[in-house]
Amino acid sequence: MNTHTVDTGTPFIPADAYDTAAFYAEADAIAIVTNATAPDAVALPSEDASTAELLAAAREAGHRAVPAPLAETALVARPLLRCVGLPVPDGPLSYAIAPELTIRYAHPAASAVGSAGSSGDDDTLLVTGTLRRVPWARSATAVVVLATAPFGPVLFTLTPDQAVLTPGGNLAEEPRDDLYLATLEIPASRVRRISPELLDEARLRAALARSALIAGAAERCVDLTVAHTTARTQFGRPLSHFQAVKQEEARLIEETALVRTAVQAAAPLDFGGPAAHVAIAAAKTQASASAAEIARIAHQLHGAIGITQLSPLHLATTRLWSWRDEDGDETYWARRLARPLTAAALWPTLTTTP
Amino acid sequence: MSPSTLSPTSTLSPIAFPDVALPESARRLRAEVRAFVDEERARGTVLGRPDSWLAGWDPGFSRRLAERGWVGMALPTEYGGAGRGFLDRYVVIEELLAAGAPVSAHWVSDRQAGPSILQHGTEEQRRFFLPRIAAGQCFFSIGMSEKNSGSDLASVATRAERTADGWRLTGTKMWTGGAHVNDYAIVLARTEDAEDKHAGLSQFIVDLRASGVRVEPIHLMSGEHRFNAVHLEGVDVPDGMLLGQQGDGWKQVTGELTFERSGPERYLSTFPLLVSLLRELEQQPATAEQLAQVGILTARLHSIRRLSLGVAAALDAGHSPDTQAALVKDLGTRLEGALVDTVRSILPTPADPHATPGSHPELLAFALLHSPGYTLRGGTNEILRGIITRGLEQH
Numbered sequence: 010m011n012t013h014t015v016d017t018g019t020p021f022i023p024a025d026a027y028d029t030a031a032f033y034a035e036a037d038a039i040a041i042v043t044n045a046t047a048p049d050a051v052a053l054p055s056e057d058a059s060t061a062e063l064l065a066a067a068r069e070a071g072h073r074a075v076p077a078p079l080a081e082t083a084l085v086a087r088p089l090l091r092c093v094g095l096p097v098p099d100g101p102l103s104y105a106i107a108p109e110l111t112i113r114y115a116h117p118a119a120s121a122v123g124s125a126g127s128s129g130d131d132d133t134l135l136v137t138g139t140l141r142r143v144p145w146a147r148s149a150t151a152v153v154v155l156a157t158a159p160f161g162p163v164l165f166t167l168t169p170d171q172a173v174l175t176p177g178g179n180l181a182e183e184p185r186d187d188l189y190l191a192t193l194e195i196p197a198s199r200v201r202r203i204s205p206e207l208l209d210e211a212r213l214r215a216a217l218a219r220s221a222l223i224a225g226a227a228e229r230c231v232d233l234t235v236a237h238t239t240a241r242t243q244f245g246r247p248l249s250h251f252q253a254v255k256q257e258e259a260r261l262i263e264e265t266a267l268v269r270t271a272v273q274a275a276a277p278l279d280f281g282g283p284a285a286h287v288a289i290a291a292a293k294t295q296a297s298a299s300a301a302e303i304a305r306i307a308h309q310l311h312g313a314i315g316i317t318q319l320s321p322l323h324l325a326t327t328r329l330w331s332w333r334d335e336d337g338d339e340t341y342w343a344r345r346l347a348r349p350l351t352a353a354a355l356w357p358t359l360t361t362t363p
Numbered sequence: 364m365s366p367s368t369l370s371p372t373s374t375l376s377p378i379a380f381p382d383v384a385l386p387e388s389a390r391r392l393r394a395e396v397r398a399f400v401d402e403e404r405a406r407g408t409v410l411g412r413p414d415s416w417l418a419g420w421d422p423g424f425s426r427r428l429a430e431r432g433w434v435g436m437a438l439p440t441e442y443g444g445a446g447r448g449f450l451d452r453y454v455v456i457e458e459l460l461a462a463g464a465p466v467s468a469h470w471v472s473d474r475q476a477g478p479s480i481l482q483h484g485t486e487e488q489r490r491f492f493l494p495r496i497a498a499g500q501c502f503f504s505i506g507m508s509e510k511n512s513g514s515d516l517a518s519v520a521t522r523a524e525r526t527a528d529g530w531r532l533t534g535t536k537m538w539t540g541g542a543h544v545n546d547y548a549i550v551l552a553r554t555e556d557a558e559d560k561h562a563g564l565s566q567f568i569v570d571l572r573a574s575g576v577r578v579e580p581i582h583l584m585s586g587e588h589r590f591n592a593v594h595l596e597g598v599d600v601p602d603g604m605l606l607g608q609q610g611d612g613w614k615q616v617t618g619e620l621t622f623e624r625s626g627p628e629r630y631l632s633t634f635p636l637l638v639s640l641l642r643e644l645e646q647q648p649a650t651a652e653q654l655a656q657v658g659i660l661t662a663r664l665h666s667i668r669r670l671s672l673g674v675a676a677a678l679d680a681g682h683s684p685d686t687q688a689a690l691v692k693d694l695g696t697r698l699e700g701a702l703v704d705t706v707r708s709i710l711p712t713p714a715d716p717h718a719t720p721g722s723h724p725e726l727l728a729f730a731l732l733h734s735p736g737y738t739l740r741g742g743t744n745e746i747l748r749g750i751i752t753r754g755l756e757q758h
């Protein structure tokens with residue numbers, strides 16, 4: 010093997026280089042979620058905020074690449090806990106929808122009716138299995154788990170220290186940790202039997218939260234791209250003066266407006282209703298399906314600087330690529346959206362709202 | 364980390380569209396229109412065809428619609444309109460397009476000529492034209508484009524020379540939809556030579572049956588006759604038929620285009636083909652892949668509809684959201700074309716113009732032959748994208 014001596018000389022770093030290291034160093038997740046006075050904090054909305062306010066906060070979190078589970082806490086975990094009447098712990102929360110867990114009664118009834126474990130003296134559970142890629146599990150105060158017990162769907166909470174945590178991350182290096190539960194006992198006080206509808210609501214909430222984050226990251230791509238194409242010149246003119254650049258930039262703007270509006274459509278709806286189902290399935294389908302185009306154009310127009318950590322663009326695009334797959338990708342939600350459609354139902358479905 | 368540049372929920376950022384909540388009255392209106400469409404379907408006039416706002420010419424249908432108060436419905440009652448807002452009108456026209464109803468006879472009068480005469484016309488013009496438009500008895504064409512004035516519309520060469528009691532128009536308008544069957548055209552012509560080519564343009568209401576008007580058919584590649592070249596061979600237009608102020612033509616035309624670009628006709632032209640596809644898929648269970656593709660199209664339709672409604676709401680509130688309208692037109696018309704290709708790939712079917720009218724292969728052929736026009740009419744998408752980026756950079 011040849012050895013080369015490479016003289017790197019003075020490193021070329023643009024004057025306005027973005028400090029990625031500082032961004033990740035600042036990733037004191039908990040501080041940002043819980044302490045609204047932290048620099049550049051996006052405050053966790055209050056518990057009685059409307060869905061529209063929660064979505065706006067989630068979009069803001071996506072826009073700023075907030076290193077904390079703000080959307081997960083505000084739009085998913087807290088409302089679910091409130092629905093079932095469990096206390097809402099302070100701090101960042103996470104969730105896992107995990108039908109694959111093995112769940113038994115910790116105290117099976119002596120005279121069980123039906124198959125073993127189908128009834129218990131109380132709802133204290135023994136849970137075994139792995140919760141995969143739980144967002145921010147390592148920094149969450151509690152994880153809300155939705156699963157299927159022998160007696161039907163349940164919701165329970167656990168703290169990350171009760172599990173064996175294997176750290177993981179997505180393309181944006183946001184924590185996505187596996188939690189292994191080894192016959193973990195969950196006291197009945199932390200278990201609630203839930204309806205299948207609530208299990209579905211959890212999926213819808215997670216998908217909507219993720220869509221709002223995507224909308225925010227998409228807007229970041231627009232802001233950064235417009236700033237770049239107006240500031241950078243080639244052939245003596247700003248990039249934004251070239252027809253070909255305008256064409257691409259307009260598509261980026263359009264795709265972003267489309268996602269934002271699709272998310273917004275769900276804001277006034279009641280989570281249980283059929284209208285919310287359509288609006289959220291459409292929003293996540295659209296958000297996930299648009300992510301590729303948004304990231305592609307933003308990178309193309311940034312030129313080489315965009316593929317480095319010198320530009321903050323990566324904060325947005327790596328999240329777009331991750332979030333489009335999380336909580337159901339576009340194929341999953343597109344099928345859910347399409348399954349009930351017939352020739353006669355299509356137009357009425359599209360006009361259910363507003 | 365840099366401070367956030369996320370714009371606040373300013374309603375008119377090109378990205379943030381206003382939220383829309385249709386009033387309860389719109390729900391009732393929608394049901395009434397559906398009932399009307401059902402009646403007409405039973406009569407055999409609503410055929411569920413794509414691009415019905417270009418190709419579905421049926422003056423009888425337009426008149427029956429007008430009897431219900433659904434033509435010129437946003438015009439004030441004193442001029443024979445229904446005095447209802449843009450959102451009510453939106454509900455009516457989207458129902459008609461989704462059903463593939465034959466609306467092309469009154470489309471331009473309802474969408475452009477009416478609002479334009481209301482805004483710029485003299486009292487005499489309003490009293491004469493608006494009640495007729497609202498009654499479905501007076502149909503308009505748009506005479507903007509010319510052979511050498513397409514994207515660069517300000518380069519129009521048709522001239523209007525002053526005469527004793529009016530104007531004499533000379534020139535040739537191109538792509539004039541419906542000029543062979545309509546009553547009038549609003550013609551953009553040069554009234555003065557000016558340094559700035561946007562100045563010195565004026566609009567005229569031209570009687571298409573006046574002497575000196577020669578309408579020459581231009582056939583679409585499907586063979587249909589929808590378009591014409593309109594030769595204006597010294598056409599005398601009385602003073603009273605100047606529309607708006609002399610020299611304001613450019614401003615008036617660009618104002619009109621916001622109405623033209625953002626409506627449901629910009630994403631629903633090929634919607635009836637998707638309905639037809641679902642009808643086909645009801646014969647055999649859809650595969651997972653087919654479902655996914657239908658879902659993706661549906662999500663996009665759903666999302667674009669929200670944008671389009673956002674523009675309608677902004678218009679209703681008295682704004683002129685040109686950037687947003689351009690954005691809706693680009694997104695929507697690209698979907699119209701993509702829908703045709705996607706439907707074809709979801710259920711591979713050879714397009715066949717000779718198949719039974721209304722059958723899936725025939726509708727596919729019809730939509731396909733019309734498809735190149737979607738992204739051209741109303742200003743090409745390339746030009747619109749220039750408007751969009753300028754809009755955002757200025758924001």
Ligand SMILES: Cc1cc2nc3c(=O)[nH]c(=O)nc-3n(C[C@H](O)[C@H](O)[C@H](O)COP(=O)(O)OP(=O)(O)OC[C@H]3O[C@@H](n4cnc5c(N)ncnc54)[C@H](O)[C@@H]3O)c2cc1C
Pocket residue numbers: 252417504505506507508509510512513514515537538539540735736737739740741742743744745746
């Ligand atoms: C179905 C249909 C109905 C129509 N109905 C009417 C009607 O009723 N009345 C009427 O007046 N007109 C009508 N038109 C005409 C329509 O408005 C014009 O076709 C349109 O404005 C484009 O003009 P053009 O065809 O001359 O193309 P051109 O302007 O020659 O453009 C050709 C191509 O070059 C691109 N291009 C041109 N300049 C630029 C630029 N500066 N930057 C980037 N790209 C550029 C265009 O986007 C296009 O892709 C209709 C057209 C269609 C297809």
